[in-house]
Amino acid sequence: MAEALPRIPEESRERSRLSSLAYRYRHWVGFLFIGPWLLSLLLFDIMPFFANLYLSFTDYSVGLVTPNWVGLDNYIEIFTEDRVFAKSVYNTVYYMLFSVPLRLVLAFAFALLLNARLRGMQMFRTIFYLPSVVPVVATSIIFIGLLNTRYGVINQFLVLVGLDPVRWLSRPEWIKPSLVIMSLWGFGGQMVIFLAGLQSIPGELYEAVSIDGGNSWHRLRHITVPLMTPTIFFNLIIGIIGSFQVFTQVFVLITATGGPLQAGLVYMINVYNNAFAYFRKGYAAALSVILFVIILVFTVIMVRSSDRWVFYGDDER
Amino acid sequence: MIENPRVRHTRNSLTYLALLAGALVMLFPLIWTISTSLKTPDKVTLRYIELIPDPWAFENYLEIFNDQPLLRYTRNTLILVAAAVFGALVPCSLAAWGFARIPFPGRRVLFGLLLATMMLPYVVQLIPLFIFFDRIGWVNTFWPLILPRVLGHNAFYIFLMRQFFRGIPVDLFDAARIDGASEFGVWWRIAMPMSLPVLAAVSIFAFQFAWDDFLWPLIYLGGNKENWTLAMGLNALKGFEGDENTMNVMMTFSTLMLVPMLLVFYFGQKYLVRGVSVSGLKG
Numbered sequence: 001m002a003e004a005l006p007r008i009p010e011e012s013r014e015r016s017r018l019s020s021l022a023y024r025y026r027h028w029v030g031f032l033f034i035g036p037w038l039l040s041l042l043l044f045d046i047m048p049f050f051a052n053l054y055l056s057f058t059d060y061s062v063g064l065v066t067p068n069w070v071g072l073d074n075y076i077e078i079f080t081e082d083r084v085f086a087k088s089v090y091n092t093v094y095y096m097l098f099s100v101p102l103r104l105v106l107a108f109a110f111a112l113l114l115n116a117r118l119r120g121m122q123m124f125r126t127i128f129y130l131p132s133v134v135p136v137v138a139t140s141i142i143f144i145g146l147l148n149t150r151y152g153v154i155n156q157f158l159v160l161v162g163l164d165p166v167r168w169l170s171r172p173e174w175i176k177p178s179l180v181i182m183s184l185w186g187f188g189g190q191m192v193i194f195l196a197g198l199q200s201i202p203g204e205l206y207e208a209v210s211i212d213g214g215n216s217w218h219r220l221r222h223i224t225v226p227l228m229t230p231t232i233f234f235n236l237i238i239g240i241i242g243s244f245q246v247f248t249q250v251f252v253l254i255t256a257t258g259g260p261l262q263a264g265l266v267y268m269i270n271v272y273n274n275a276f277a278y279f280r281k282g283y284a285a286a287l288s289v290i291l292f293v294i295i296l297v298f299t300v301i302m303v304r305s306s307d308r309w310v311f312y313g314d315d316e317r
Numbered sequence: 318m319i320e321n322p323r324v325r326h327t328r329n330s331l332t333y334l335a336l337l338a339g340a341l342v343m344l345f346p347l348i349w350t351i352s353t354s355l356k357t358p359d360k361v362t363l364r365y366i367e368l369i370p371d372p373w374a375f376e377n378y379l380e381i382f383n384d385q386p387l388l389r390y391t392r393n394t395l396i397l398v399a400a401a402v403f404g405a406l407v408p409c410s411l412a413a414w415g416f417a418r419i420p421f422p423g424r425r426v427l428f429g430l431l432l433a434t435m436m437l438p439y440v441v442q443l444i445p446l447f448i449f450f451d452r453i454g455w456v457n458t459f460w461p462l463i464l465p466r467v468l469g470h471n472a473f474y475i476f477l478m479r480q481f482f483r484g485i486p487v488d489l490f491d492a493a494r495i496d497g498a499s500e501f502g503v504w505w506r507i508a509m510p511m512s513l514p515v516l517a518a519v520s521i522f523a524f525q526f527a528w529d530d531f532l533w534p535l536i537y538l539g540g541n542k543e544n545w546t547l548a549m550g551l552n553a554l555k556g557f558e559g560d561e562n563t564m565n566v567m568m569t570f571s572t573l574m575l576v577p578m579l580l581v582f583y584f585g586q587k588y589l590v591r592g593v594s595v596s597g598l599k600g
Contacts, residue, residue, distance in 0.1 A: 029500045030421030037412035038427070040470035044442060045434050051445035060448075110339060113332050120333075126586075127340045130347070133582050135529045137548040138571040142350050144555060145564055151362040153349050160366075185346065216328075237436075245438055248531040252552050268440065275444050276536060288440045295438050 055285035062279035074286035085287070087262055088270040094176050095266060096243040099183040104235055106187040111194035112224070125195065129188035140252035143182045144169070172263035175254060179264060182249060190235045197231035198224070229310040237302055244295050247272065267291055350575075354378070354568035361564045377569045384566060387573065389543065390550040394528060396459055397546065400466040401527035405519040408469025410512075413478035414504045418490055428479075435472040447536055457540045462533055466523075474519040481515040482508055517588030524581050528574075547574050 058067035147168035155165035168178045247268035258265025275284035356370040450461045538544040
């Protein structure tokens with residue numbers, strides 16, 4: 001390369017262009033760039049968070065101009081009198097415990113399959129991702145049709161193979177499974193993330209296993225899974241936080257009543273009802289705070305536990 | 318790598334088999350949807366599977382426009398989409414640039430705050446914001462849905478774009494700064510044109526989110542049917558006397574609502590992959 005001609009260092013050229021004051025504070029223009037977002041942070045994150053906390057200690061409801069402070073009354077009522085609360089927690093946890101792991105496993109399994117260097121993988125990837133592109137409301141409407149007891153295709157298949165039709169949306173015991181099944185249709189989103197992670201694993205690692213005489217099971221167990229633990233962790237957290245707050249699918253599929261015997265009344269439906277149907281916004285705010293704490297606890301547990309099973313970088317554990 | 322070609326062949330065949338089976342299951346609801354949308358109402362409730370409509374009811378797609386105010390719903394939805402895409406492209410990318418290449422005091426703390434808000438459950442914002450907007454008379458208007466977007470209130474997009482910006486060699490920007498470009502000029506003339514993949518990616522995400530959005534439009538626009546979005550209109554279709562009469566309408570509506578999303582994703586696919594992976598999402 002040709003020798004670079006000596007020139008004035010960049011810094012002092014800029015220095016001489018700006019006044020000394022402007023130079024010292026030149027980086028403050030950054031605040032202009034983040035200004036709108038900063039404002040939104042205050043308006044839409046910080047203010048609501050504390051306002052919600054405050055509201056939860058009031059009896060804010062329809063007809064009241066100013067809310068009255070009632071201390072822990074809302075919380076006491078939630079934990080001692082509210083049967084719907086207990087049910088909604090059970091429903092939501094049930095949903096999460098089935099939907100999250102099943103979706104994860106499906107996504108991972110198909111990502112593994114799609115990682116093969118075969119023709120047509122692109123097309124398959126698109127097909128599996130497609131349901132995630134379908135608007136959530138449309139998905140729920142579609143499943144109302146699919147799960148219909150009399151003419152729904154799922155039951156028609158069951159009958160075809162000799163099983164009895166299932167009353168998916170009219171029996172309490174089948175409501176939650178219906179929700180879980182519907183959620184599984186969207187595993188493509190997580191699958192694509194897994195696929196990206198899989199494709200970043202260097203091929204040499206796999207070769208090393210083969211040279212040492214291992215087969216594909218060894219490759220999976222000792223290379224693939226350990227290296228994918230950060231991605232698994234990511235999808236797990238996103239999945240859990242999302243499933244705790246599930247709303248639209250449930251609302252559209254079985255309405256705000258929560259279905260037969262409120263079997264599908266998940267937490268957010270209860271919050272929605274209290275806030276917008278019963279107009280008990282103070283009470284609903286308390287419910288929100290409790291949900292926030294539950295999610296926080298789960299997240300902390302997950303992050304803490306991740307030290308033990310998530311593999312980062314080259315540190316050997 | 319020494320592998321018995323027969324073993325590999327078997328494994329490949331099994332892989333294709335599994336993929337094919339999975340693909341059929343995943344596609345089937347969509348096939349059923351389109352098929353039902355083209356059926357006459359009486360054929361919807363058959364007790365056996367009939368995927369090829371007989372007779373074909375193409376008129377469903379015309380009649381639905383008389384039946385439902387689809388154009389109105391679409392117009393309303395597009396308002397939200399425009400706000401969302403603008404928000405992703407301008408205020409979010411400005412913030413991303415600030416976080417990426419302007420070492421302002423407190424940047425690290427604020428970026429940490431940004432990341433924290435990505436994990437903040439939406440449930441704690443829902444009620445206080447509604448009360449606030451109610452107090453200032455913005456319920457039953459589009460403003461509560463537009464304002465957050467216009468201010469760039471989306472940590473995910475900001476994060477994605479910031480990562481992308483940081484991936485561009487710093488010398489390009491320094492050179493421009495030396496030559497007297499303002500920071501804004503650097504962002505507009507250099508950073509943005511070089512970031513088309515990630516800009517396309519966040520635009521697509523923003524489009525999808527706005528097209529899809531249900532809860533916020535429900536609580537802010539629910540009161541006046543004139544303001545309803547496609548999602549709200551579709552939801553309102555159910556629950557009439559006997560779903561049988563409206564099932565094919567519901568499917569026609571769903572298909573129509575689906576198509577723009579499919580188009581957007583189809584044309585944006587390659588940008589999505591590039592924009593997201595270069596941002597190091599998988600890392």
